[in-house]
Amino acid sequence: MSSMNRREFLQMLAAASVAGAALDARPLLAAGNTDALYDVPKFGNVHFMHFTDCHAQLRPIWFREPNVNLGVAGAFGKAPHLVGEQLLRAFGIKPGTREAHAFTYLDFAQAAKTYGKVGGFAHLATLVKRLRAERPNALLLDGGDTWQGSATALWTNGQDMVDACKLLGVNMMSSHWEFTLGDKRVQEIVEKDLKGKIEFLAQNVKTTDFGDPVFAPYAMREMNGVQVAVIGQAFPYTPIANPRYMMPDWTFGIQDENMQKMVDEVRAKGAKVVVVLSHNGMDVDLKMASRVTGIDAIMGGHTHDGVPQPVTIKNAGGQTLVTNAGSNGKFLAVLDFDVRGGKVQDFRYKLLPIFSNLLPADAEMVAYIDKVRAPYKEKLDEKLAVSEGLLYRRGNFNGSWDQLILDAIMEVQGADIGFSPGFRWGTTILPGQAITFEHLMDQTAITYPYATLNEMSGEQIKTILEDVCDNSFNPDPYYQQGGDMVRVGGLQYACAPDAKMGSRITEMRLKGKALEADKKYKVAGWAPVAEGAKGEPVWDVVARYLRDKKTITPRKLNQPRLIGTKGNPGIA
Amino acid sequence: MNTTRRTVLKSATASGVLAGLIAAGALRPTQVLAAEWNKAAFEAHDTVGALKGIGAGAPADSKDLILKVPDIAENGAVVPVDVISNIPNTTSISILVEKNPSPLSASFDFANGALPEVSARLKMGQTSLVKAVAKADGKFYTAQKEVKVTVGGCGG
Numbered sequence: 178m179s180s181m182n183r184r185e186f187l188q189m190l191a192a193a194s195v196a197g198a199a200l201d202a203r204p205l206l207a208a209g210n211t212d213a214l215y216d217v218p219k220f221g222n223v224h225f226m227h228f229t230d231c232h233a234q235l236r237p238i239w240f241r242e243p244n245v246n247l248g249v250a251g252a253f254g255k256a257p258h259l260v261g262e263q264l265l266r267a268f269g270i271k272p273g274t275r276e277a278h279a280f281t282y283l284d285f286a287q288a289a290k291t292y293g294k295v296g297g298f299a300h301l302a303t304l305v306k307r308l309r310a311e312r313p314n315a316l317l318l319d320g321g322d323t324w325q326g327s328a329t330a331l332w333t334n335g336q337d338m339v340d341a342c343k344l345l346g347v348n349m350m351s352s353h354w355e356f357t358l359g360d361k362r363v364q365e366i367v368e369k370d371l372k373g374k375i376e377f378l379a380q381n382v383k384t385t386d387f388g389d390p391v392f393a394p395y396a397m398r399e400m401n402g403v404q405v406a407v408i409g410q411a412f413p414y415t416p417i418a419n420p421r422y423m424m425p426d427w428t429f430g431i432q433d434e435n436m437q438k439m440v441d442e443v444r445a446k447g448a449k450v451v452v453v454l455s456h457n458g459m460d461v462d463l464k465m466a467s468r469v470t471g472i473d474a475i476m477g478g479h480t481h482d483g484v485p486q487p488v489t490i491k492n493a494g495g496q497t498l499v500t501n502a503g504s505n506g507k508f509l510a511v512l513d514f515d516v517r518g519g520k521v522q523d524f525r526y527k528l529l530p531i532f533s534n535l536l537p538a539d540a541e542m543v544a545y546i547d548k549v550r551a552p553y554k555e556k557l558d559e560k561l562a563v564s565e566g567l568l569y570r571r572g573n574f575n576g577s578w579d580q581l582i583l584d585a586i587m588e589v590q591g592a593d594i595g596f597s598p599g600f601r602w603g604t605t606i607l608p609g610q611a612i613t614f615e616h617l618m619d620q621t622a623i624t625y626p627y628a629t630l631n632e633m634s635g636e637q638i639k640t641i642l643e644d645v646c647d648n649s650f651n652p653d654p655y656y657q658q659g660g661d662m663v664r665v666g667g668l669q670y671a672c673a674p675d676a677k678m679g680s681r682i683t684e685m686r687l688k689g690k691a692l693e694a695d696k697k698y699k700v701a702g703w704a705p706v707a708e709g710a711k712g713e714p715v716w717d718v719v720a721r722y723l724r725d726k727k728t729i730t731p732r733k734l735n736q737p738r739l740i741g742t743k744g745n746p747g748i749a
Numbered sequence: 750m751n752t753t754r755r756t757v758l759k760s761a762t763a764s765g766v767l768a769g770l771i772a773a774g775a776l777r778p779t780q781v782l783a784a785e786w787n788k789a790a791f792e793a794h795d796t797v798g799a800l801k802g803i804g805a806g807a808p809a810d811s812k813d814l815i816l817k818v819p820d821i822a823e824n825g826a827v828v829p830v831d832v833i834s835n836i837p838n839t840t841s842i843s844i845l846v847e848k849n850p851s852p853l854s855a856s857f858d859f860a861n862g863a864l865p866e867v868s869a870r871l872k873m874g875q876t877s878l879v880k881a882v883a884k885a886d887g888k889f890y891t892a893q894k895e896v897k898v899t900v901g902g903c904g905g
Contacts, residue, residue: 414821414823416823416824417822417823417899417901418901419819419821421824421901428823428829429821429823430820430823431820500770640900641900644899644900645900647897647899648899651897653820655820656820656821656895656897658899659819706901
């Protein structure tokens with residue numbers, strides 16, 4: 178494709194997009210189709226709506242699901258570790274459909290043109306209102322990672338999202354990246370903006386000195402004559418995965434024992450339905466569901482898994498549903514319970530993709546979003562370059578967006594090797610699309626964005642790769658952090674996810690030569706978690722590179738040679 | 750949060766700091782309680798030597814010895830460890846970090862029916878098994894759990 182000139186390329190795209198529009202016209206014209214997707218008949222008498230990990234994406238976007246999401250040990254071949262056709266088969270979704278596009282990476286660029294953008298708070302608001310009209314007193318739960326992920330969230334210190342969530346009518350929320358605004362800012366928002374509107378819940382955040390709870394652990398409501406409780410669970414490894422100096426006086430952790438105590442407490446207070454609003458990540462939620470009893474559903478996020486149906490986990494006290502509702506504003510989950518005779522009799526669950534061309538934008542929300550973006554519009558809209566290929570992030574080992582960031586920081590900083598964090602947020606760019614400054618910020622908008630250049634020995638490099646790899650592939654989910662493997666530029670390596678910590682990473686080679694343990698190498702990176710780290714914001718480094726290149730050719734992904742993953746349904 | 754208690758206790762942190770330093774190994778217990786200093790046990794460079802030093806040999810696993818440690822340490826320099834013994838007549842509790850240069854990190858004696866419940870902050874240089882060992886009626890019991898120490902970053 179790189180040999181094709183720009184004019185030919187754009188003509189081809191135009192043709193493709195016309196074809197896409199034509200394909201799309203049929204389902205749009207067939208009146209029944211929209212209703213079929215969003216026709217979720219009310220069931221029972223207790224209702225929850227749930228979105229998670231929207232990462233501050235106020236407007237419709239593209240988001241490609243991963244083609245590598247390996248499950249190891251007990252998670253092998255089970256949801257959420259299914260990709261592409263394996264996922265469709267497991268959940269009975271027909272290939273080539275709108276739903277297949279929402280839940281998988283399959284034929285992404287073409288299908289994205291056919292079905293249009295996903296998410297956006299204005300379209301989400303329309304669906305929320307529609308569902309609320311049928312479900313009186315339904316609670317809207319936000320799983321967190323809401324105040325971070327976009328330029329405007331960063332520049333307004335999270336305020337744009339706080340106000341958007343209030344307008345959307347969020348009732349309760351959980352948290353993770355919120356804390357990277359700093360402990361004082363979080364407390365300011367909770368005390369000033371959210372008070373009486375949105376409950377900020379976290380049973381597992383305590384003070385480091387006395388272990389006092391920092392936030393309300395749970396909230397109870399009477400819904401249509403039934404007492405319900407929602408318990409919050411913040412991301413347990415926030416001070417490890419993100420800079421600890423941003424919340425130095427607070428300690429997190431999984432805290433199963435305290436979770437059990439909270440469940441018992443709300444049950445004793447009369448709760449007939451207990452939901453955990455979790456930011457654990459799905460693998461941790463599945464394990465927690467097997468250990469803590471008395472929870473009806475854990476509605477989860479963090480790992481960004483769009484899982485069409487709940488996983489039912491049996492435990493000593495009965496059973497617990499575990500759900501995960503994807504990311505970037507792409508989905509809204511609806512969980513209905515039929516509660517009679519003081520207990521849950523049955524349930525219905527649906528994870529609804531938000532297709533922005535099927536759900537009209539809510540006028541009030543559009544007006545709000547336009548207003549909040551107005552002061553930044555010129556900067557957001559700056560076109561930095563045009564991408565010839567698809568740019569995406571998700572996947573266990575690398576994504577084309579990350580490869581672009583690696584290429585940029587290595588070239589600009591003159592490094593041999595590049596490291597880019599295994600974040601799972603960040604929107605997708607279609608072939609032929611212009612990369613704006615806003616798109617670049619979708620990948621990089623964090624409060625510790627420093628680009629770094631370090632000298633590291635071969636041994637240090639190996640230690641880092643092993644350490645991060647164990648955070649992804651430790652056989653015990655409680656030792657995982659839920660991110661993806663660090664993206665590596667320049668250095669070739671092999672990876673055996675099923676091996677033990679310390680022996681997963683082998684065959685490390687730089688430009689054909691084996692990496693030497695004692696030799697020093699120049700390593701470019703960004704997002705250092707250590708206190709006192711400095712550097713130019715990574716977006717400025719990458720923006721310079723993009724402006725200079727103007728046209729970004731399709732990226733060649735540097736991926737490890739995988740050992741022992743053949744036949745794993747989590748890789749395609 | 751109990752802010753009143755926090756303010757009151759701020760004036761009393763001197764003793765807290767002292768306890769922390771002992772736990773972290775910065776202040777050798779010799780300086781505090783010279784008479785009881787079990788040199789052989791605290792200076793042993795492996796778990797076997799440390800256990801031998803406290804007279805434990807091969808302690809039996811016990812579910813009545815509760816060891817509370819994080820799965821992943823938020824800060825390897827101060828890993829919170831709580832040990833509670835529900836074994837009747839517990840007279841001592843020791844805490845060992847297998848991969849530390851000197852595994853025995855703390856040892857507590859309980860006299861006259863004192864409640865066998867301790868809390869400490871330990872320094873850990875790397876991922877390691879943490880062991881609690883309790884002595885009751887002349888016998889030794891143990892519980893253990895792995896605590897991961899990681900370089901951090903790159904999550905979610």
